Amino acid sequence: MPKSLPIHSPVSRRALLTTAGAVSLSAALTACGDSGGTGGTTAATAPVSQADIDKAMSTPTELTFWTWVPDIEQEIALFTRKYPAIKVKVVNAGQGVAHYTKLRTALQAGTGAPDVAQIEFQAIPTFTITDSLLDLRPYGASALKDKFVDWTWAQVSGAGGEVWAIPQDTGPLGMLYRQDIFDKYGIGVPKTWDEFAAAARKLHAAAPDIYLTNFAANEAAAWHGLLWQANAKPYALSGKSDISIKVNDETSKKLAAYWGGLAREGVIGVEPDFTDAWFAALNRGKYATWLTAAWGPLFLSGAAKSTAGKWRAAPLPQWDPSAPTSGNWGGSTSAVTRTTKNPIAAALFAQFLNSDPESVKLFTTKQFFFPATKALLADASFVGDAPAFYGGQQVNQVFADISGTVSPGFQWPPFLDRAVTDWTETVGKSLAAKTDTVVALDQWQTRLTTFAKSQGFTVQQ
Amino acid sequence: MTAGGSRALGAAGPAPGQPQPQKGLTMTATTAASYEDPHRTGSRRRRPGAVGLLFVAPFLVFFLVLFLAPLAYAAYLSLFQNRLIGGTTFVGLENYMTAVQDPLLIQGVLRVAKFFLLQVPLMLLLALLFALALDSGLLRLARVVRLGIFVPYAVPSVVASLMWGYLYGRDYGPFAQLSEAFDLPVPNFLSEGWMLGSLANIVTWEFVGYNMIIMYAALRAIPQDLYEAAAVDGAGPWRIAWSIKLPALRPALLLTLVFSVIGSFQLFNEPNLLQRIAPDVIDSAYTANLYAYSLAFTSQQINYAAAVSFLLGLVIVIVSYAVLFTANRRRTS
Numbered sequence: 001m002p003k004s005l006p007i008h009s010p011v012s013r014r015a016l017l018t019t020a021g022a023v024s025l026s027a028a029l030t031a032c033g034d035s036g037g038t039g040g041t042t043a044a045t046a047p048v049s050q051a052d053i054d055k056a057m058s059t060p061t062e063l064t065f066w067t068w069v070p071d072i073e074q075e076i077a078l079f080t081r082k083y084p085a086i087k088v089k090v091v092n093a094g095q096g097v098a099h100y101t102k103l104r105t106a107l108q109a110g111t112g113a114p115d116v117a118q119i120e121f122q123a124i125p126t127f128t129i130t131d132s133l134l135d136l137r138p139y140g141a142s143a144l145k146d147k148f149v150d151w152t153w154a155q156v157s158g159a160g161g162e163v164w165a166i167p168q169d170t171g172p173l174g175m176l177y178r179q180d181i182f183d184k185y186g187i188g189v190p191k192t193w194d195e196f197a198a199a200a201r202k203l204h205a206a207a208p209d210i211y212l213t214n215f216a217a218n219e220a221a222a223w224h225g226l227l228w229q230a231n232a233k234p235y236a237l238s239g240k241s242d243i244s245i246k247v248n249d250e251t252s253k254k255l256a257a258y259w260g261g262l263a264r265e266g267v268i269g270v271e272p273d274f275t276d277a278w279f280a281a282l283n284r285g286k287y288a289t290w291l292t293a294a295w296g297p298l299f300l301s302g303a304a305k306s307t308a309g310k311w312r313a314a315p316l317p318q319w320d321p322s323a324p325t326s327g328n329w330g331g332s333t334s335a336v337t338r339t340t341k342n343p344i345a346a347a348l349f350a351q352f353l354n355s356d357p358e359s360v361k362l363f364t365t366k367q368f369f370f371p372a373t374k375a376l377l378a379d380a381s382f383v384g385d386a387p388a389f390y391g392g393q394q395v396n397q398v399f400a401d402i403s404g405t406v407s408p409g410f411q412w413p414p415f416l417d418r419a420v421t422d423w424t425e426t427v428g429k430s431l432a433a434k435t436d437t438v439v440a441l442d443q444w445q446t447r448l449t450t451f452a453k454s455q456g457f458t459v460q461q
Numbered sequence: 462m463t464a465g466g467s468r469a470l471g472a473a474g475p476a477p478g479q480p481q482p483q484k485g486l487t488m489t490a491t492t493a494a495s496y497e498d499p500h501r502t503g504s505r506r507r508r509p510g511a512v513g514l515l516f517v518a519p520f521l522v523f524f525l526v527l528f529l530a531p532l533a534y535a536a537y538l539s540l541f542q543n544r545l546i547g548g549t550t551f552v553g554l555e556n557y558m559t560a561v562q563d564p565l566l567i568q569g570v571l572r573v574a575k576f577f578l579l580q581v582p583l584m585l586l587l588a589l590l591f592a593l594a595l596d597s598g599l600l601r602l603a604r605v606v607r608l609g610i611f612v613p614y615a616v617p618s619v620v621a622s623l624m625w626g627y628l629y630g631r632d633y634g635p636f637a638q639l640s641e642a643f644d645l646p647v648p649n650f651l652s653e654g655w656m657l658g659s660l661a662n663i664v665t666w667e668f669v670g671y672n673m674i675i676m677y678a679a680l681r682a683i684p685q686d687l688y689e690a691a692a693v694d695g696a697g698p699w700r701i702a703w704s705i706k707l708p709a710l711r712p713a714l715l716l717t718l719v720f721s722v723i724g725s726f727q728l729f730n731e732p733n734l735l736q737r738i739a740p741d742v743i744d745s746a747y748t749a750n751l752y753a754y755s756l757a758f759t760s761q762q763i764n765y766a767a768a769v770s771f772l773l774g775l776v777i778v779i780v781s782y783a784v785l786f787t788a789n790r791r792r793t794s
Contacts, residue, residue, distance in 0.1 A: 119628050163743040218740035230468055275738050277632045414545060417759045425744045432741030452758065456546030 014276040048344060050137050056344035061348055062087045066103060066335075067118040068095035074366055075359045079352050084176040086345050097417065100126070107132045113339045115346040120332040121155045122224070122412045123236070124164050127335070129414035135162040139347035144355050150370040154408035156333055159237070164335060166354040169369035171293030171330035172403040173225045173316050176300060179391065180310045182211065187316050196317040197262060203288060204267040209242025213257055213289045214269035214281070217432035219331050220423040222291065228410040230255055230319055235413040243414070244460040247446050248441040254319075260430060260437025270431045279303055291316065292331040294370035294399040301389040308389045313398040315405075319368075326402045328412065331372070370399060377403060413448075415455065422447040470491035539767035556768035566769055569749035570726075570776055572657070576748075577725035577780075580661035585717055587665070588672035589710070593702060595673075597682040607677070618667055622734035625663045630738070652740040663731050668724070672717045679713035680706060715788055719781050726777045729754065749773045 065088050066074075076088045091114065093102045100123060106113035107130070116146040119127060127133050141163040145153050152167040177189065183377065185206045190196035200212035216222060229232055232251040236244045246252070262268045269287060271278055281287055290296060297313060318324050334350040352357055355373065363369040364382055376382050382396040411421045422444055430440035445461070452459045540555055543549045560566055591610055595603055613621065628634050629650035638648045650659045683705065691701050729750040735750075737742040745755035753773065757766035 028596070105760070175699055213559070218737075272738060272740055276627060277630050280633050313751070417761075420744050421759050422757065429741045429744070454544070456544040 011333075035067075035288050038222065046138060047140070053139075053344055057083050057348060058085050061345045062089055063116060063342060063349055064089050064091060064114040065116045065349070066091050066093045066099065066114040068092055068099060069118065069367055071366055072448070075353055078356060078359045078362070079349055082343075082352070083348070085190075086349065088349065092109070095416070102416075103127075103272050104130075104132075107337060107339060110273040110325050110339065115335050115340040116334055116336055116341055116350050118168075118332055119172075119335045120163055120330065121152075121167075121328070122221075122416055124156065124333065124335065125412050125414045126416050128158065128162075128164055129237075130186050130421070133164045133243035133340055134338050134340065134343055134347065135164065136159070136166070136336060136347050136350065139344060139351070141166065141347065141351060147355055147373050149372055149374055149377065149403055149406075150354070151328070151403075151406040151408040151410075152331075155328075155410075165333035166335075166350050167331070167333050168354045169227075169331050169363065170328060170372045170403065171295050171370060172406050173290055173291065173293055173326045173330050174230060174296075174399055174402050175291050175316050176296060176311050177289040177311050177314060178285065179312045181285065185348060186287075189312075190317045192318045193258060197258070200262055200267040201265070209289055210285065211267065211269045213291060214271060214273065214278070214287045215263065215291075215431060216273035216278075217270045218272040218424055220420040220428065223423060223427065224412075225293070225329040226291075226316075227252060229316060229325050231325065231407060231409075233294075233409065233411070233421075235411050237411070237414060241457050242440055242460065243452055243457045245413070245445065245452060246461065247249050247419075247448060248445040249438060252369055252441055253438050256427065256441045263431045263437070264434045266434075270434075283307060293329060293331075294403070295368075297387075297390065297395045297399070298368045301387065309391050312389050312393055313390060313395045315398070315402050324405050326406050328406055331370070334434070338429040342423035370396075370403075411440050417452065418451055419448060422451070462680070479750065521530070535767045535770065538764050539771055541764045543762075543764055544760075552764075556765050557772065558771050559765070560768050563769075565746035565752055566749060566772070569746050569752045573726050573728050573748050573750075574780075576657055576661060576728060577722065579657060580664055581721040581725060583661070584665045584669055585672060585714065585721065587669050588676055588717070589714070591669065591673045592676035592680060592710075593706065595677055596706070597698065605674075610673055613667050613669070614671040616667070618730040619734060621663055621667050624732045625659070625666075626738050629659055651735065651742060653742050656735075656742050660728070660731050660735070664724075664728070668721075672721075675717055676710055676713050679710050683709045693740055711788075715785065716782055718788075722781045722784055723777055726750075726773065726780065749776075 038107045055225055092098060093099045103117055123408050148167055152170055156165045156167055159162055185203050187199045190199050203210055203212050230251050234247045263270050316326055336346040336350055340346045360373055360376055364371055371377060377400040383400050386392045386394050426440045426444040430437045449459045508701055523533050541549050542552045594600055600606055631637050631647055631649055640647045687705055691705055692793060728748045732743050732747045732751055746752040753769045754765045755763045
């Protein structure tokens with residue numbers, strides 16, 4: 001569930017990197033002359049032999065694993081049962097940004113970095129641009145491809161086919177809504193964004209204290225998820241240093257006009273999410289929907305207990321109802337650092353943790369993760385769950401179906417934190433202040449291109 | 462002898478213009494001189510230097526390792542530029558040239574300067590009033606009052622900001638609920654226009670007690686015979702406050718003023734935490750310190766952040782010096 005916290009929710013740069021991925025080593029090396037290059041530059045993709053793997057997995061080794069996932073020791077126990085020679089030391093270095101900051105520092109220092117680290121999808125490009133992650137192909141990762149939902153595998157793949165990480169959990173976007181409020185005011189579940197806007201106006205006119213939804217003006221991750229759904233391609237890295245930034249293209253402008261318009265009409269809320277006021281608003285019924293990710297349903301059932309039984313889940317409204325799509329918000333992966341001294345054991349651990357059927361299943365029952373593997377998304381015991389909070393609806397099934405519609409082409413910038421901050425100070429600010437959001441998009445674009453150029457990228461707009 | 466000793470030591474002591482309490486200095490000097498004199502006639506005259514060095518060595522080591530070394534390293538970092546593409550290059554003073562023209566930095570510095578002008582006079586005035594009231598001996602439950610005013614200082618500023626963040630809340634904060642109960646417009650403490658005032662309120666709440674204690678301690682140090690002499694001369698309580706207490710408080714006031722300069726210009730915790738609930742008002746460059754932090758940890762521009770930090774330090778030195786300079790000049794004139 002970790003991704004629910006907005007603090008780190010910012011999207012990761014993973015995808016960008018991914019593309020960037022092909023990552024010419026030379027550039028990366030110049031990028032950080034002091035990057036602790038212990039991991040060896042055996043960038044070759046020649047597979048490691050089974051004999052080497054057997055040898056490594058029977059040699060007593062201690063792996064360090066930085067993760068914020070609570071109680072992950074249970075999944076690790078499955079791994080150590082299979083490979084008793086390998087010990088895994090779990091370190092919680094914080095979550096999201098705090099974790100990444102420490103990880104980056106350790107990687108730059110060349111010592112103290114873990115062998116394996118928790119990394120959200122969106123953060124992968126930020127770490128591949130500095131050449132900090134190990135390509136897992138030589139350790140058999142490619143064989144896992146078919147186990148994972150296509151878009152999740154695309155998110156961890158580099159432009160040159162590298163496998164930078166193994167997906168652990170995901171957050172395809174859907175809509176949670178208050179059935180009771182919909183019924184009371186005669187609102188049908190909106191199938192398109194036009195219907196959604198009409199419903200927002202209708203509801204607010206009928207009940208001035210209630211808003212159809214809240215678009216958190218601090219939640220860049222949600223914006224990126226909706227861009228993703230709209231099939232926007234805001235970032236693309238080609239080669240190592242050519243980046244295209246199009247956060248104000250036609251698709252983005254459509255989105256900005258839509259949400260900025262609703263905000264200015266005053267028919268949706270724009271307050272920051274995951275604050276006390278926001279929790280109170282959900283409990284009080286101020287918002288009739290929450291556009292959220294697959295980890296949202298469980299989170300909400302804990303955060304808005306007083307509304308149990310009143311919520312239902314549905315897919316996001318669509319721009320083109322004939323071809324339903326969605327985006328992703330949150331979810332994370334396990335990646336192996338390039339500085340690891342035990343690449344084989346680390347790679348096998350990352351793979352086992354996220355692909356062993358028992359381990360993956362445990363993640364859904366203990367940590368309540370929304371899975372990334374096809375098998376689990378089709379597993380009756382997972383999708384058949386019918387929580388009373390949602391009136392017995394099979395919520396996991398709804399989101400499992402949504403996961404199948406997420407497009408695999410979305411990429412993240414290699415400087416995600418910056419993109420997120422700049423979004424908050426331009427687009428987010430315009431939503432909250434009810435100024436022209438389309439104009440704010442141009443400001444965001446300008447800020448990002450200026451930053452990218454100052455970082456040495458060649459920018460295409 | 463006493464006078465000679467104190468003058469000699471005084472010259473070797475703090476540089477002119479430093480805000481040392483004058484009275485205290487004289488007393489220390491006198492004592493030190495009288496202890497030292499016997500040795501002067503002995504044969505150990507040359508030793509004090511070497512021995513002294515030994516005594517200050519523990520301090521010097523920590524000072525060098527924990528204070529000067531990081532400072533030097535930051536200065537070194539500020540001369541480079543590290544880019545995602547292209548790596549680290551030596552750029553000399555380019556970071557500084559960029560920073561002095563950086564509108565975000567300038568805006569941040571101006572904002573904390575405004576904050577300083579808005580908040581510090583109010584805070585020090587309140588602290589002064591409380592200190593005088595406590596010292597007057599006319600208050601009942603003086604200890605309880607003193608503790609009550611001081612307690613907010615013991616609350617970590619992080620907790621204080623979270624607490625005030627809740628109190629300021631537009632939906633569920635007590636002020637909002639009160640206004641609604643009386644059918645008044647709900648004050649938006651977290652709006653662009655009010656934010657600086659809301660921050661000033663938090664900081665004042667936190668630090669009034671701290672400054673009050675400094676002033677109160679200075680008041681307690683005034684020798685009783687001065688009051689007696691004043692009483693003999695026929696001075697009333699107001700006259701005593703004006704002619705004895707306030708002049709005696711001067712060094713303490715200067716001290717609190719300099720602390721406040723530093724505190725204001727380094728404003729960070731409070732805006733950083735309120736950013737969470739008012740992201741549209743407090744941006745990543747709201748204060749200069751916040752800007753340096755975002756540069757280092759969000760944009761990963763460590764080198765530029767180091768340059769910005771040094772410039773901010775420079776601004777603080779200049780303002781502190783200006784404050785001291787004006788105060789001292791007024792005294793001598």
